[in-house]
Ligand SMILES: Nc1ncnc2c1ncn2[C@@H]1O[C@H](COP(=O)(O)OP(=O)(O)OP(=O)(O)O)[C@@H](O)[C@H]1O
C-alpha cells in the first residue's frame with residue numbers, strides 16, 4: 001500500500017494501524033505495518049507462522065501497546081490501555097490462545113462482567129446458568145452445558161464459548177485470531193453465519209486462518225503479511241499467488257514424491273489385539289521406510305491409539321512388537337527406550353504437551369536427558385551443540401536455543417515437537433496432526449522432512465485431520481471407525497474422496 005493509499009484507507013476505517021511496530025527482545029514482530037478494516041467488511045489477515053498476525057491483533061485488541069505508530073478508531077488515534085479499555089471502544093477479540101478460566105463454569109466465563117444481579121445487589125448465582133443457556137441458544141448453541149466447568153468441555157467447545165463471549169457483546173470491531181483451528185466444518189459454518197450477521201450490521205471483522213478455502217469463502221478483502229510487514233491488500237487473489245507473496249518464493253509442488261518402500265523392508269512395529277474405545281480389536285504392521293496413514297472421522301480413537309502406543313496411557317491388552325521383539329510399553333520411558341518418538345500437537349498448547357515456559361533447548365533434549373546426564377559435565381555443551389544443529393536442520397525460527405518455546409510462533413513450536421525425536425534418533429515416529437495451525441510453507445517443509453525420514457528407513461505412523469495430506473503423504477491409509485479398521489486404502493485407490501467415503505459410508509451404516 002502506498003503512503004497516500006494507507007492514509008486514505010485509515011481515515012475511513014473502523015479500525016486501522018498506522019506504521020505500527022513491535023519487538024520482543026531481539027525479534028522484530030511487526031515493522032511499520034499499515035492495516036485498515038472498514039465497517040461492515042470481513043478482512044482476512046494471512047501470512048506464514050511468525051509473520052506477525054497475532055501481534056497485530058494484540059495491538060488492535062488492546063492487549064499490547066505498539067512500540068511506535070498508532071491505532072486508529074474511525075480515523076482518530078487512540079491509546080488502548082488493555083482489553084477492557086478496548087471493549088469500551090467496541091472492540092471484541094478472540095485471541096489465538098484461549099483465555100477461559102478453567103475452574104469457572106461455562107456460564108460464569110460467558111457472562112463475566114455482565115452477571116445477572118439484584119437491583120444494586122449481589123450476583124444472582126441461580127440465574128447464571130439459565131441466562132447463559134438462553135444466550136447460547138440465541139446463538140444456535142444447544143449442545144454445551146452452561147453448568148460444566150470450562151476445563152470439562154472439549155477444545156472445540158471451549159473455542160465456541162470463547163467466540164460466543166465476544167459476539168454477544170455485539171462489538172463494532174471483531175478480531176478473530178485463528179478461531180477455526182480447532183473447529184470442524186459444521187462449527188466453522190456456524191461461526192461464518194455469525195460473522196455474516198455481524199458484518200451485515202456494520203461490524204468490521206478481522207479474521208486470520210491458515211485454511212485458504214475459509215479465507216476465500218468469508219473474506220471481502222485479504223491482507224498478506226510477511227516478516228512483520230504488509231506486502232499487499234487485495235479484493236481477490238488466487239492461492240498460488242498468495243503463497244508466493246507470503247513466502248517470497250514459489251512452492252512448486254506442495255506434496256513431495258514418496259520414496260518407495262523396499263520390498264524386503266522389515267516390519268518395525270507390529271500391533272495386535274489393540275482395543276480402542278471399548279471397540280473390537282485391531283492390529284496392523286508398519287515397515288521400515290513406510291508412512292502409514294490413519295484416517296477417519298474425528299473421535300474414532302485416533303488420539304487414543306497414538307498416545308497408547310507411546311504408553312500414555314498404554315493400550316489395554318495390546319500386543320506390541322518392536323523390531324521383531326515383543327515389547328511392553330507401560331509408560332513413555334519404555335516407548336522412548338524402544339526407539340519410539342511421538343510428535344503430537346497439544347490439543348491446547350497452553351494445557352498439555354510442550355513445556356511452554358521452558359527453553360527451546362530443554363524441550364528438544366527432554367527425551368534424551370538421561371543419556372546426556374551420563375555425559376556429566378560436558379552435558380551442557382553437548383546439549384547446546386545438538387540443539388543448535390536441530391534448529392538449523394529444521395529451520396526453527398528462534399533468536400536462540402535459550403528462547404522459551406511459548407514465545408515462538410505456532411509453526412515453529414510444531415517443529416520443536418518434531419525435532420526432539422530426531423535428536424533422540426527415534427526409528428518409529430508417531431506423527432499426530434503435526435501440521436495443524438501450520439502455514440503452507442512450513443507444511444511443505446514438514447512434508448519434505450517426512451519424506452527424508454522415510455527415505456532414511458524410519459517408519460512413520462501418521463494421523464492428520466487434513467484428508468488431502470493422508471492421501472498424498474502415505475503409502476497406505478487405514479480408515480478407523482468405532483475403534484476398528486473399517487478399510488485399508490492403497491494406490492491407486494488412495495484418494496481424499498475415497499478416505500472420506502470410507503469413513504462416511506461406515507458412519508451411515510453404523
Ligand atoms: N511474547 C513474545 N516473546 C517473544 N517473541 C514473540 C512473542 N510473541 C511473538 N513473538 C515473535 O514475534 C513473531 C511474530 O509472532 P506472531 O505470533 O505475531 O506470528 P503469527 O503470524 O501470529 O504466527 P502463527 O501463524 O504461527 O500464529 C514471531 O517470530 C514470534 O516468535
Ligand SMILES: [Mg+2]
Nearest residue numbers: 053054055096
Ligand atoms: Mg498467530
